[in-house]
Amino acid sequence: MTSANAATQAPRARVERAALELFTSRGFDAVTADEVADAAGISRRTFFRYYPTKADAVWGDFAAHVARLDALLRSxxxxxxxxxxxxxxxxxxxxxxxxxxxxxxxxxxxxxxxxALQAHSQLRYAEIDRVVAEHVARSTGEDPSGLLPRLVAASTRAAATTAFAAWLADDRADLGVQLHRAFDELATGFPSLGD
Amino acid sequence: MTSANAATQAPRARVERAALELFTSRGFDAVTADEVADAAGISRRTFFRYYPTKADAVWGDFAAHVARLDALLRSxxxxxxxxxxxxxxxxxxxxxxxxxxxxxxxxxxxxxxxxALQAHSQLRYAEIDRVVAEHVARSTGEDPSGLLPRLVAASTRAAATTAFAAWLADDRADLGVQLHRAFDELATGFPSLGD
DNA sequence: TTGCCCGCTGGCACTGGGTGCCACTAGGTT
DNA sequence: AACCTAGTGGCACCCAGTGCCAGCGGGCAA
Incomplete structure (x- = not known):
């Protein structure tokens, strides 16, 4: 049973809220794991049982995120x-x-x-890339570790990350629109470059 | 004076050689900074003066690498x-x-x-992305932080990284060829996908 | 009810990356 | 000879992460 019941889900949510608040207000490096644990009302030891690293507290349930992406691609x-x-x-x-x-x-x-989180994100992105590369491999009949599947996975993820950055930079932007703009450029060989 | 003279360059080369050997044979995490320093004949403290982090010992003089890329793009x-x-x-x-x-x-x-190095690499790649995005911005008249420059920087770097991976996987592959293959796919909207 | 088991928690001690501080040394200056 | 400076090493410290063990509570059988 991987899904959490009410008794375990509440503390996790408290931890993530506390982590986001503390990191946002004072910076990731300046906040110790002890402080996050204290703010969430758990011990430092338990904090590191919930999240393998301090950075993971920012990501929430990312495994579920990847699983949903995988399901969407398979369907x-x-x-x-x-x-x-x-x-x-x-x-x-x-x-x-x-x-x-x-x-x-x-x-x-x-x-x-x-x-520190930027660096850590690479490890999370690798999970996404794996799922996307496998989808491309299924669609084209290639090996998931071949150039094309990996290239599509890496560049689409680059596009998605860039779209997120553009969305962040503009308070009124819509995330879906930014994603489509980035993917359109990518899919058509960057027509805006005007080559 | 940022360029090293003979007295400082020799130890740096020794450190990098020792780091590469030790990390390759026993794994990055299993080797302590003390061991690398000992193998290179310097103290742990001096090691961390040469390289801000253990991971940086793997990258050599990366700032020069970025500077060369920048010079090539500007010219x-x-x-x-x-x-x-x-x-x-x-x-x-x-x-x-x-x-x-x-x-x-x-x-x-x-x-x-x-x-650990995969995660750290994101920080190095960010320096490359900045240089490439600025080049695109110069070429198109856009803002370097706009969607297109960032997108081109991120996706070309993804292509380059993928090319490196493909090159690594094949002992007889040529790096330049892999780079061109990846960039060609990217530039023409992934014709191999057959959409 | 009692005794047992089990999952979760917290405390403790330890390793290792990274840093600030200080003392030492070697080489060049006046 | 006194002096400055750059590079080095040692030391102490902070903090992330981990293994180990003790405690605690809740279910469950006898």
């Missing part, structure tokens, strides 16, 4: 254009309700600006 | 296609002589496979 129409499918999956999996957007902004701002 | 033909310029610059800056290839493989294998 995609077989013959559909690959990049379109990947873009739609990225957009769907990041289609948060208005109530969740502030927290998402807070989370992404930390991940994209704090060096 | 590029003004009207030339942007992606082609970036690809050529990537290929030129990574055009090592046959004698240096074994060390390059060792270095890249570590960076691409060791999780």
């Amino acid at each position: 995609a129409v077989p013959g559909a254009p690959v990049l379109g499918t990947v873009c739609t999956a990225y957009a769907d999996v990041n289609d948060y309700g208005p109530a969740d957007l502030p927290v998402l902004r807070q989370r992404m701002r930390l991940i994209l600006t704090e060096p | 590029a033909v003004p009207g030339a296609p942007v992606l082609g310029t970036v690809c050529t610059a990537y290929a030129d800056v990574n055009d090592y002589g046959p004698a240096d290839l074994p060390v390059l493989r060792q270095r890249m294998r570590l960076i691409l496979t060791e999780p």
Whole structure:
């Protein structure tokens, strides 16, 4: 049983809220794990049982995120254009309700600006890349470790990350729109470059 | 004076050699900074004066690498296609002589496979992305922090990294060829996907 | 009810990366 | 000879992360 019941879910949510607040106000490096644990009302030891590293407290339940992306890609129409499918999956999996957007902004701002979190993100992205590369491999009949699947995975993820950054930089921007703009450029060989 | 004289350059080279050997044979995490320092004949304290982090010992003089890439991009033909310029610059800056290839493989294998180094690499890549985004901004008249420059920087760097991985996976592959293959796919909207 | 087991928690001690501080030394200056 | 400076090493410290063990509470069988 991996899903948490009420008794374990409440503390986790408290920890994540405390972590986001503390990291946002004082910076990731300046906040110790003890402080986050204290603010959440748990011990330091328990904190590191919830999250393997301090950085993971920022990411919430990322494994579920990856699993949803994987499910979306596996349920995609077989013959559909690959990049379109990947873009739609990225957009769907990041289609948060208005109530969740502030927290998402807070989370992404930390991940994209704090060096330690920026570094850590590479490890999370690798999980996404694996799922996308496997989808491309299924669609094209290639090996998931071949150049094309890896290239599509890495560059679409680069596009998604860039879209997130653009979304963050503009308070009124829509995340789905930014994602489509980035993917469109990518899929058509960057027509805006005007070569 | 940032350039090192003979008295400081020799120890640095010894440290990098020792680090590469130890990390390759026993794994990055299993080797302590003390062991690297001992193997190089310096103290732990001096090691951390040479390299701000243990991971940086793997990267050699990366600032010079970025500076060379920047110089190549700034000296590029003004009207030339942007992606082609970036690809050529990537290929030129990574055009090592046959004698240096074994060390390059060792270095890249570590960076691409060791999780801690994979995470750290994001911080180095950010420096590259900045330089590339500025080049795109100069070429198109946009703001370096806009969507297109950042997107081109992130996706070309993704292509380069993927090319490195493909090169690593095949002992007989040529790095320049892999780079061009990846960039060609990227520049033409991934024709191999067959959409 | 009693005794047992089990999952979660917290405390403790330890390793290792990274840093600030200070003392020492070697080489060059006046 | 007194002096400055750059590089080095030792030391103490902070903090992330981990293994180990003790305690605690809740279910469950006898």
